[in-house]
């Protein structure tokens with residue numbers, strides 16, 4: 001199992017300006033661009049293999065159908081990055097695990113990502129401090 005190249009940076013946030021971004025708004029805009037034909041699905045459906053693996057194995061299946069391929073339900077994966085953790089983060093699948101990680105407190109952030117294992121769509125939904 002390799003996690004080469006996986007980092008917080010591969011979790012697309014729609015933030016290209018370096019400023020604060022509303023992830024949901026960025027997501028909506030991206031999906032609109034695809035629907036309008038201004039973006040090809042394969043330009044945005046490029047989830048990192050590590051993310052897809054996590055989504056397939058430990059992801060939380062949602063009620064939401066993938067907005068891109070409409071073939072599969074989106075899965076949520078949470079990664080924690082920060083102090084004392086590997087640079088590729090820690091994939092967290094249980095509340096218990098999350099609690100353990102947050103006990104160590106400061107300088108750790110959880111990234112909640114949605115991913116589609118069918119078409120490889122992925123988007124960062126929210127980031128929060130533990």
Ligand SMILES: [Zn+2]
Pocket residue numbers: 066067068069070071072116117118119120121
């Ligand atoms: Zn999809």
